[in-house]
Amino acid sequence: MSVKDRMSGNEAVAYAIKQVNPDVMPAFPITPSTEIPQLVSSYIANNEMDTEFIPVESEHSSMSATIGAEAAGARSLTATSSCGLALMWEELLLAASNRMPCVLALVNRTLSGPININCDHSDAMGARDTGWIQIFAESNQEAYDNFIQAYPIAEDPRVHLPVMICQDGFITSHAVMNIELNEDNEVKEFVGEYKPEEFLLNNNKPIAIGPYAISSYVMEARKAQEEAMENSKEVIIEVAKRYKERFGRGFELFEEYRLDDADYIMVIMGSAAGTAKQAVDDLREKGMKVGVLKIRVFRPFPAEELAKALSNAKGIAIMERTESYNGHGGPLCAELRAALYENKVFTNVVCYTYGLGGRDFTVDHVYEVFEEVKDVTENGKKVTQHRYINLRTNKA
């Protein structure tokens, strides 16, 4: 039985945290994720949950304490955004390399500067190579559903890696939408008890964590981490299936929206997928065969699966909500183009950058992108790659 309600994305994730009732949560306020620790603190203050909350003095310390707590044998998590994630970057690497199955609720916000509090994916993309599993949400509902799946993925013995649950700052985190919530006991049952095998507070077997390792061991440790990341793909799919069977919602690695006969496909992540879907419905009514592929899981990157899903497209628009200053597109563009090449999918691809620092991205922009990709495909229109959408120019 699900319960219908209305919630913002932050409320939805905080509610999921309450239902899971983890052992320890260190956190530090930063817009737009601040509400998550606020709401958790107020649930604790009202005896609605009994997680131990640590009001740390920085995000570096929130991830440090999360690692300490997780290493000690406690199910742990934190929440942050933007510069907070950047400050804990070193610790993200340690959480993953020490194989801590902790969770981070990330509310995506641009990185400074100029300082700006609105959404883009530069924070998560900056952390893409830290060894965390990264799962993105389009809506409040997905942020909620993804959070509940986080621990079953992280704690699976085949994985043992930390999981980052991402949602778009303000667009998702603060906008109130209808949502279906699961029953408390069903969430608890789905997530299960945390039974770590090795932990600091195991009174029968002390352990040491965080060694110095000479060159003879480092590559093997990295390889083990890499294999765990590869394994996580099947675990993510299994958990998503189990979730769907139980609660009737969700996607596995990505969502295919009207792709079956699509000539032109937009690949996108996060809340803008909703805008893209609306535009696709509009264009379909006008007879244009278009579709949206929404990436849910960015790490591990589903290279082969994506290439397969895109193999019949005449033209593809890859939508990037970050800038990586390499002169030819951001991480999603680079990795997806490599995946297409590797899987011998040779088609027209144009990369677009949109929505930085909360810049609006509307159905009109989606129409423009599809028109252009069609023009490139059918008429050989020459375009520069790595194009900015809705950029103010001197003319405007």
Add this chain to the structure above:
Amino acid sequence: MAGYNLKEIMNKPERLTPGHRMCAGCGATIGVRAVLRALHENDRAVIGNATGCLEVSSYTYPYTAWEDSYIHNAFENAGATLSGVETAYKALKKRGRIPEDVNYKFITFGGDGGTYDIGFQSLSGAMERGHDMVYVCYDNGAYMNTGIQRSSATPRFADTTTTPVGKVSTGKMQSRKDLASIIAEHGVPYVGQTTFTRDFRDIHTKAERAIYTEGACFLNVLAPCPRGWRYDMSDIMKICKLAVDTCYWPLFEVEEGRWTLSYEPKKKLPIEDFLREQGRFKHLFKPGNEELIVQFQEEVDRRWEDLLYKCSK
């Protein structure tokens, strides 16, 4: 402390076992072993450690020298990391996942670089929040692991690799930060400053108080480094005694804001006696540098008078 029996204490099983890779004569390991001897035998501990000599030399994969559970995370976050461990203990105890009769203590070690400098914020946060833990700084007055660079714990005029003595340099320009006082001003229940003295009673007593006082406690242990200070490694006890008898390193405690002097030398020795033994201060004894020693002495005197005032002497 009544009932202190050196022989008995020294015969307790080692919790930092031999075979680690620390230098012979290193003050850090002497400090660690002395602190851990204050743990009651049935009590378990989780040991934290900031990156530094101690960490890279005591837990080199796949070997560990630690009998207790141990966690090293990074350089600047030993305070925050142990905060997490201690809070996990509280959470798991509350939820019945740790047997009632099993007691853990939480002790973290950091060098002065990891404590006074890069780990200062994390330490301050952990102390302010009042986690039931002890932070032990083994203060050897420089970044010894990376090769003797100055820290904010380095004494004035010390010759280090980032404050080298040269034609226009007389070593470090600033006096050391008084960290024990700063932590005491956090209002924590216990702060102790100590080093290795005669029968190790001072460090043992202070470690036991720190470990068995509820709340966030701090120990500052002068832990000489023969390599960085440039003295003969067998002279460590003499060096520590001179640090204390010149009042360069006073022994004191602060309990709930109450300052107590642990030791007052019958005859306060001139600071030259401490400086002369160490190669890092050799340049101070060259003709023309007499004024520098006067300046050093003035700072020692000022701090000593200030401490006597705090201890209402």
